[in-house]
Amino acid sequence: MKALSQRRRHPLAAVALLLLGLLVTGGLYAVAGNVNEAKAQTTNFSAQDIEEGEKLFVANCATCHGIGAVGAPEGAHGNQAGPALIGVGAAAVDFQVGTGRMPMQMSGPQAQVKPNQFDEEQTRQLAAYVASLGTGPAIPDEDILDVSKGDPAAGGEIFRVNCAMCHNASAAGGALTRGKFAPALAGVSEAHIYEAMATGPQNMPVFNDANISPEEKRDVIAFLKTIEEQGTPGGFSLGSLGPVSEGLLMWTAGLGVVIAFTIWLTQRSS
Amino acid sequence: MSASTDTYTPKTRVGRITNFVDTRVGGSSIVKEFGRKIFPDHWSFMFGEVALYSFVILLLSGTFLTFFFDPSMAETHYNGPYVPLKGVEMSVAYQSTLQISFEVRGGLFMRQLHHWSALLFVASVSFHMLRVFFTGAFRRPRELNWVVGCVLLILALAAGFTGYSLPDDLLSGNGLRIIDGVIKGIPLVGTYISLLLFGGEFPGTDIVGRLYVLHILLVPALILLMIAIHLFMVVVHKHTQYPGPGRTESNVVGFPVGPVYAAKAGGFFFVVFGILAVIAANFQILAIWDYGPYDPSPVSAGTQPDWYIGWVDGALRLMPGVGEFVIFGRTVSLNVLLPALAPAGLLFTLMFAWPWIERWVTKDNREHHILDRPRNAPFRTGIGVAGVVFYCVMWAAASSDLIATHFHVSLNDVTYWLRALFFLGPILGFIITRRICLALQRKDREIALHGRETGRIVRLPHGEFIEVHEPLNDYKLYRLVNFESPQVLPAQPNKAGHIKRTEKLRGAVSRFFFEDRVAPVTPAELEAAHSHHAEVEAPAEKAEVSGH
Numbered sequence: 001m002k003a004l005s006q007r008r009r010h011p012l013a014a015v016a017l018l019l020l021g022l023l024v025t026g027g028l029y030a031v032a033g034n035v036n037e038a039k040a041q042t043t044n045f046s047a048q049d050i051e052e053g054e055k056l057f058v059a060n061c062a063t064c065h066g067i068g069a070v071g072a073p074e075g076a077h078g079n080q081a082g083p084a085l086i087g088v089g090a091a092a093v094d095f096q097v098g099t100g101r102m103p104m105q106m107s108g109p110q111a112q113v114k115p116n117q118f119d120e121e122q123t124r125q126l127a128a129y130v131a132s133l134g135t136g137p138a139i140p141d142e143d144i145l146d147v148s149k150g151d152p153a154a155g156g157e158i159f160r161v162n163c164a165m166c167h168n169a170s171a172a173g174g175a176l177t178r179g180k181f182a183p184a185l186a187g188v189s190e191a192h193i194y195e196a197m198a199t200g201p202q203n204m205p206v207f208n209d210a211n212i213s214p215e216e217k218r219d220v221i222a223f224l225k226t227i228e229e230q231g232t233p234g235g236f237s238l239g240s241l242g243p244v245s246e247g248l249l250m251w252t253a254g255l256g257v258v259i260a261f262t263i264w265l266t267q268r269s270s
Numbered sequence: 271m272s273a274s275t276d277t278y279t280p281k282t283r284v285g286r287i288t289n290f291v292d293t294r295v296g297g298s299s300i301v302k303e304f305g306r307k308i309f310p311d312h313w314s315f316m317f318g319e320v321a322l323y324s325f326v327i328l329l330l331s332g333t334f335l336t337f338f339f340d341p342s343m344a345e346t347h348y349n350g351p352y353v354p355l356k357g358v359e360m361s362v363a364y365q366s367t368l369q370i371s372f373e374v375r376g377g378l379f380m381r382q383l384h385h386w387s388a389l390l391f392v393a394s395v396s397f398h399m400l401r402v403f404f405t406g407a408f409r410r411p412r413e414l415n416w417v418v419g420c421v422l423l424i425l426a427l428a429a430g431f432t433g434y435s436l437p438d439d440l441l442s443g444n445g446l447r448i449i450d451g452v453i454k455g456i457p458l459v460g461t462y463i464s465l466l467l468f469g470g471e472f473p474g475t476d477i478v479g480r481l482y483v484l485h486i487l488l489v490p491a492l493i494l495l496m497i498a499i500h501l502f503m504v505v506v507h508k509h510t511q512y513p514g515p516g517r518t519e520s521n522v523v524g525f526p527v528g529p530v531y532a533a534k535a536g537g538f539f540f541v542v543f544g545i546l547a548v549i550a551a552n553f554q555i556l557a558i559w560d561y562g563p564y565d566p567s568p569v570s571a572g573t574q575p576d577w578y579i580g581w582v583d584g585a586l587r588l589m590p591g592v593g594e595f596v597i598f599g600r601t602v603s604l605n606v607l608l609p610a611l612a613p614a615g616l617l618f619t620l621m622f623a624w625p626w627i628e629r630w631v632t633k634d635n636r637e638h639h640i641l642d643r644p645r646n647a648p649f650r651t652g653i654g655v656a657g658v659v660f661y662c663v664m665w666a667a668a669s670s671d672l673i674a675t676h677f678h679v680s681l682n683d684v685t686y687w688l689r690a691l692f693f694l695g696p697i698l699g700f701i702i703t704r705r706i707c708l709a710l711q712r713k714d715r716e717i718a719l720h721g722r723e724t725g726r727i728v729r730l731p732h733g734e735f736i737e738v739h740e741p742l743n744d745y746k747l748y749r750l751v752n753f754e755s756p757q758v759l760p761a762q763p764n765k766a767g768h769i770k771r772t773e774k775l776r777g778a779v780s781r782f783f784f785e786d787r788v789a790p791v792t793p794a795e796l797e798a799a800h801s802h803h804a805e806v807e808a809p810a811e812k813a814e815v816s817g818h
Binding site: 161175181227241242253255 | 393555
């Protein structure tokens with residue numbers, strides 16, 4: 001100890017101390033990071049996640065959702081800037097923030113998909129904070145998102161009965177009232193599809209586990225991924241929009257080419 | 271022919287065979303008569319042919335499909351190669367359509383060819399009818415052929431709709447459900463008609479088989495019959511022609527059928543076939559595997575009929591949810607019945623009756639073989655465009671959901687706008703079109719009288735600048751000055767000296783139609799204009815040029 005205290009004024013002491021400090025924090029961070037990553041799958045968040053999430057929430061979300069996510073006060077017509085988020089669960093946050101819908105860029109009939117504003121880590125921290133406020137749907141495990149274990153045919157039946165009336169039978173999307181819409185589902189990640197079913201974002205109803213079981217949700221995802229990956233057997237799909245785009249093609253390109261030929265055939269007359 | 275052919279002995283084998291056939295069926299006289307029929311050449315005259323050819327392609331591809339299609343609504347479980355439907359409960363009809371698509375060699379191509387041909391068939395029929403209407407080709411003596419054409423259009427719609435319903439997929443089932451709803455909306459008898467048609471409660475197990483018989487037997491047979499009558503009348507009446515020098519009401523200027531025109535027309539069949547084959551090979555149509563088997567509970571977003579039924583669907587979408595009331599314990603659903611039947615009834619009634627309406631208003635009972643340029647009949651062109659706008663508003667309404675999603679507007683707003691246009695559109699269409707026609711006629715008149723503005727500015731010796739106008743050659747001039755222009759024909763008293771109410775109405779309609787009129791240039795006006803401008807219009811090298 002004496003030797004150490006004698007060298008405390010050594011010119012390199014400050015450097016050594018700095019190095020030591022960096023090593024400790026770096027090491028701790030690495031350990032903590034690994035722990036968090038492992039926990040992410042089971043959606044057990046650390047207290048630190050919750051704390052960081054709260055900071056992000058206060059800075060970015062509380063304007064509309066209120067401090068403590070209690071929701072904004074109701075306006076004159078019963079409209080509300082942002083609803084309370086207590087009990088919506090980590091899945092809702094992961095969906096809304098993970099697809100870029102939240103924070104909303106502007107008010108409108110419905111939050112639009114845009115480039116993500118938060119990275120994965122921040123999204124997780126926000127999810128941790130909101131999940132800490134009350135129990136709600138958790139972020140799904142890898143296992144339940146594994147489409148190779150799903151049955152696309154069974155999923156197709158569930159999809160047609162429960163989803164197709166808004167999202168279209170070929171998942172090409174559809175219109176709802178007053179500018180709202182059900183988006184096309186191609187290119188949406190398995191987790192986000194699951195979370196959408198579990199939490200019912202925007203105008204979508206909630207399909208809870210009693211309604212559509214997690215395995216059935218996996219079947220639906222398997223169906224969507226199958227039709228997305230198999231391509232279109234009959235050629236260009238014209239947006240999979242059905243008879244409207246087919247009729248449009250016939251009236252524009254089809255008749256256009258026919259007219260060009262009729263003009264060519266009758267060209268040499270007087 | 272009898273005496274000469276009997277003594278004629280051909281030298282070659284081909285000659286002998288030909289002679290054998292000819293002396294028994296009289297082929298040479300048919301060829302002589304029909305091969306010399308004259309058809310005027312204009313691209314817009316070809317659409318009847320396009321319709322005929324796509325119908326032939328429909329017959330060919332349809333025959334192929336009947337080899338493999340099974341119109342049974344018996345329940346089965348799919349066990350074919352398409353994974354997302356494996357084990358799913360479905361009807362045999364749907365399963366056999368899947369088989370055609372995924373297991374029969376070339377089946378998917380033939381299905382798509384059949385469906386695309388149907389779209390082109392009705393499109394070319396519509397285009398052909400618009401051409402006939404806007405050029406006044408339906409006038410005497412062709413009124414009955416116009417009626418046959420209208421019947422053909424209805425049959426084409428019937429053929430399309432019965433075919434659309436056969437695969438028993440979700441989309442076609444949704445379409446049938448709408449038809450069922452409309453039928454049930456008919457007061458008193460609706461429910462019974464529905465029960466008879468579907469063989470019980472919707473959807474039952476009979477409808478696909480029944481529609482199949484209609485689709486492959488009755489409707490095509492009727493279409494063939496009507497086509498035969500239609501073409502026979504074309505031969506009897508001879509083809510109409512656009513106005514031009516040398517073309518009169520008593521001649522037809524064009525090419526004889528044989529040999530060039532027949533070769534062109536025959537080649538054109540393969541052109542149409544080729545275009546449809548390219549489309550069918552490259553563009554997916556009615557992906558029944560996406561829609562899944564029909565089940566009365568789901569309704570998919572974006573459920574639309576094929577384009578030619580779209581306008582009726584659109585009318586249903588535009589109708590506000592009012593008009594349902596109970597009378598004597600029976601429900602009358604005007605909210606369904608009115609949009610489904612009224613616009614279609616109105617449009618088809620006007621279409622069938624138009625030749626007689628026009629004849630009644632103009633009292634023009636002469637034969638017409640020279641067509642009108644649309645601008646020279648502003649009233650008719652205006653009415654036609656009003657009809658087209660009326661149709662297109664309903665047509666657009668059938669895709670209101672896609673308009674909303676693709677242009678990022680509110681579905682409700684699209685509906686409100688289209689509701690307004692449903693009433694205002696035809697009126698605006700009529701007024702604007704008629705004004706455009708009158709303006710074009712004035713432009714024609716101006717060009718006929720003063721020649722084409724060349725943009726060449728000439729400075730005269732005394733300093734005045736003039737633009738040189740180039741007179742038209744006689745061919746071009748003919749088109750601009752030689753046309754008929756109906757005038758207001760006021761109400762006339764009948765033999766007893768009375769002016770009846772209907773005659774007064776006729777007079778009012780006549781005034782409404784023909785009050786605004788640009789008179790054709792008379793020879794005297796032309797003479798006067800040309801002598802007045804002679805010096806100016808003459809080539810600039812003339813030394814003496816006087817201004818005006």
